[in-house]
Amino acid sequence: MNISRLNLIKCLGFRRSMYLSPLGPAYPWQYCKRLTHNNPHTDCIRPSLHTVLDTRFNKGLAFTMKERQLLGVNGLWPCSTRSPDEQLFGIRANFEARKDPIVKYSYLQALRGRHERLYFRFLSEYTELVLPIIYTPTVGTVCSTFGLIFRSPVGLYITIYDRGHIVEVLQNWRETNIRAICVTDGGRILGLGDLGASGMGISTGKLALYTALGGIPPNLLLAVALDVGTDNEQLLADPLYVGARIKRVKGPEYDDLVQEFMDAVVEVFGPDTFIHFEDFATPNAFKFIRKYQHCFSCFNDDIQGTGSSVLAGFLGVEKVTNHKLNEHVFLFAGAGSASMGIANLLVKELMDRGIKEEDACKNIYVHEAGGLVTQNIPNLVEDLKRFAKKMDPIAKLEDTVEKIKPSILVGATGVGNLFNEQVLRSLAKNHKQPAVFALSNPTSKSECTAEQAYKFTEGRVIFSAGSPFPPVLINEKRLTPGQANNCLVYPGIALGVLSAHARYVPDEVYTIAAYTLANYTTEENRKAGSLYPAIKDANDVAFAIGLNVAKYIFKKNLSNLHPIPEDVCEYLSGFLYRPHYEHTLPNTWEYPKFQSVPLDSETVVKTYLGDIKDKKGEEQKAQK
Numbered sequence: 130m131n132i133s134r135l136n137l138i139k140c141l142g143f144r145r146s147m148y149l150s151p152l153g154p155a156y157p158w159q160y161c162k163r164l165t166h167n168n169p170h171t172d173c174i175r176p177s178l179h180t181v182l183d184t185r186f187n188k189g190l191a192f193t194m195k196e197r198q199l200l201g202v203n204g205l206w207p208c209s210t211r212s213p214d215e216q217l218f219g220i221r222a223n224f225e226a227r228k229d230p231i232v233k234y235s236y237l238q239a240l241r242g243r244h245e246r247l248y249f250r251f252l253s254e255y256t257e258l259v260l261p262i263i264y265t266p267t268v269g270t271v272c273s274t275f276g277l278i279f280r281s282p283v284g285l286y287i288t289i290y291d292r293g294h295i296v297e298v299l300q301n302w303r304e305t306n307i308r309a310i311c312v313t314d315g316g317r318i319l320g321l322g323d324l325g326a327s328g329m330g331i332s333t334g335k336l337a338l339y340t341a342l343g344g345i346p347p348n349l350l351l352a353v354a355l356d357v358g359t360d361n362e363q364l365l366a367d368p369l370y371v372g373a374r375i376k377r378v379k380g381p382e383y384d385d386l387v388q389e390f391m392d393a394v395v396e397v398f399g400p401d402t403f404i405h406f407e408d409f410a411t412p413n414a415f416k417f418i419r420k421y422q423h424c425f426s427c428f429n430d431d432i433q434g435t436g437s438s439v440l441a442g443f444l445g446v447e448k449v450t451n452h453k454l455n456e457h458v459f460l461f462a463g464a465g466s467a468s469m470g471i472a473n474l475l476v477k478e479l480m481d482r483g484i485k486e487e488d489a490c491k492n493i494y495v496h497e498a499g500g501l502v503t504q505n506i507p508n509l510v511e512d513l514k515r516f517a518k519k520m521d522p523i524a525k526l527e528d529t530v531e532k533i534k535p536s537i538l539v540g541a542t543g544v545g546n547l548f549n550e551q552v553l554r555s556l557a558k559n560h561k562q563p564a565v566f567a568l569s570n571p572t573s574k575s576e577c578t579a580e581q582a583y584k585f586t587e588g589r590v591i592f593s594a595g596s597p598f599p600p601v602l603i604n605e606k607r608l609t610p611g612q613a614n615n616c617l618v619y620p621g622i623a624l625g626v627l628s629a630h631a632r633y634v635p636d637e638v639y640t641i642a643a644y645t646l647a648n649y650t651t652e653e654n655r656k657a658g659s660l661y662p663a664i665k666d667a668n669d670v671a672f673a674i675g676l677n678v679a680k681y682i683f684k685k686n687l688s689n690l691h692p693i694p695e696d697v698c699e700y701l702s703g704f705l706y707r708p709h710y711e712h713t714l715p716n717t718w719e720y721p722k723f724q725s726v727p728l729d730s731e732t733v734v735k736t737y738l739g740d741i742k743d744k745k746g747e748e749q750k751a752q753k
């Protein structure tokens with residue numbers, strides 16, 4: 130094949146600036162030279178190698194011999210080649226061989242640092258296997274142990290000391306074409322509380338799903354941790370904590386930092402950059418989304434994403450129980466971002482169906498840490514007023530459940546095991562098919578487990594949880610809980626909003642996403658016990674949500690794109706990231722073709738790990 134080295138480099142997708150300068154863009158090269166000034170050895174690194182080994186382009190053993198020759202890297206890998214499928218098989222074997230979730234997580238991070246496309250291909254083809262590792266529950270452990278496992282930059286840290294210079298910090302990121310940012314200030318990470326700068330783990334985890342599920346190219350995404358200190362005493366005393374070791378900065382100084390951040394994003398990356406707020410403590414979460422929703426392209430995942438994904442679940446309850454939403458009694462345990470986001474979207478849905486606000490709120494009860502929200506509570510926050518009931522106070526959740534007899538119980542408290550036997554039995558006493566949404570993450574914070582929910586309701590409950598639970602066998606019936614998590618909507622919402630270059634995101638988008646998700650749940654899913662589609666279908670769900678959202682943005686003239694595409698589906702498909710190597714040259718070089726060996730995981734496991742069954746037997750014998 131007659132192909133020059135320059136053409137090959139172009140084929141593989143390297144940018145001109147990257148191969149013309151020795152180490153990528155000129156500045157880092159000069160900087161590296163300065164850093165290594167006194168070290169004659171590091172000055173001798175062959176520049177082409179850096180580019181070939183860049184995770185975005187590196188194909189490892191999948192480089193054909195021809196490519197290795199032309200790129201001048203022949204000899205760096207053993208003489209065999211692997212097809213992308215064979216590489217994927219190797220990843221799976223490696224992933225399975227590791228038993229500890231955090232070790233699996235580290236393995237995947239290392240893979241990402243080596244072969245970005247392979248990493249995302251693995252994520253999107255083995256979503257069910259991988260989601261509990263890169264997302265809840267393992268991502269909770271990642272954040273709690275962030276100081277220990279911190280390796281290399283995965284996003285930008287913007288600290289309170291960067292005030293006045295946020296534009297410059299944003300300009301330090303390696304990519305210039307950023308289209309979406311996931312930002313946290315670490316104020317309330319999952320149900321784990323204030324984790325300060327360790328919250329970076331959640332921003333990167335959320336963005337991994339933008340690509341794995343939403344198909345959004347990773348180079349368009351940026352994770353940000355706003356580091357304004359932490360009130361977590363344990364972290365402040367932890368020698369390995371990576372963030373600013375100061376008490377959380379609050380008040381105008383903090384608000385100004387967020388304002389400067391928003392303006393800097395627009396200045397550096399453009400006005401329709403999508404800003405995703407994640408895991409801010411509730412008062413800040415509401416404050417910023419109310420302030421910015423109509424003047425920036427932004428969204429709060431915990432309020433709006435959760436509202437949308439749980440509304441989809443409610444639409445499923447309607448189908449299973451044959452009772453319309455206005456015939457149900459809702460009880461929310463917790464009055465934070467998640468609960469209020471859901472309750473507000475539910476009220477909007479009821480009002481869209483022609484029900485007056487007052488009537489819509491009548492059957493929605495809220496029970497927070499201090500007890501049932503009633504009208505005689507002094508200084509009630511504005512958001513709660515419309516749900517406050519003219520009733521005597523009730524302190525215990527068990528008593529509220531007994532009194533109001535909810536048919537749908539939602540938990541977003543971060544309090545593990547709050548839905549105890551008494552609560553669950555009480556629900557089952559009053560309803561043939563009550564619904565329970567135990568939304569708190571990670572698994573240890575879930576209001577109850579799937580097993581408890583089924584056991585104490587004789588298997589009649591329609592159960593969904595924020596974190597994944599395996600199916601449960603009860604009364605000889607296998608019940609599969611659905612995963613009620615905003616991850617089923619936010620990748621699709623982001624895909625629609627950023628591909629359509631939305632100027633802002635109206636509330637209607639969250640209803641659209643909810644209906645799209647609900648329509649993806651099949652009768653088969655519902656018969657198996659789930660109100661949601663299987664996680665393996667999450668990519669299709671994200672695309673369907675993205676398509677409906679983009680169409681809505683175009684229809685309502687909220688897009689900055691001109692002209693708007695005629696065929697939105699085709700436009701969106703063209704936008705998607707392809708985690709496959711492109712332009713692979715055939716393996717026509719002189720080495721003989723080796724005999725291929727079938728991809729048999731049992732043989733591989735035996736070869737590398739020995740016979741696990743025998744080992745187990747030996748261990749048991751030894752224990753005896």
Ligand SMILES: NC(=O)C1=CN([C@@H]2O[C@H](COP(=O)(O)OP(=O)(O)OC[C@H]3O[C@@H](n4cnc5c(N)ncnc54)[C@H](OP(=O)(O)O)[C@@H]3O)[C@@H](O)[C@H]2O)C=CC1
Pocket residue numbers: 317318319320321410411430431435438462463464465466467468496497498499526540541542543544547568569570571574594595596613614615616
């Ligand atoms: N599945 C999903 O998609 C999502 C799940 N979540 C999960 O929801 C949880 C809460 O998040 P968020 O709403 O932002 O957090 P908040 O901390 O803002 O809200 C928690 C709420 O629970 C209340 N609460 C605490 N203890 C009890 C109790 N014993 N009984 C009743 N209420 C109680 C708190 O009351 P008070 O303020 O008085 O202490 C507060 O109103 C987290 O665990 C998070 O992981 C969040 C977003 C999405």
Ligand SMILES: CC(=O)C(=O)O
Pocket residue numbers: 265318319320408430431569570595614615616
């Ligand atoms: C899922 C999520 O966003 C949370 O638990 O905060």
Ligand SMILES: [Mg+2]
Pocket residue numbers: 319407408430431
């Ligand atoms: Mg969250």
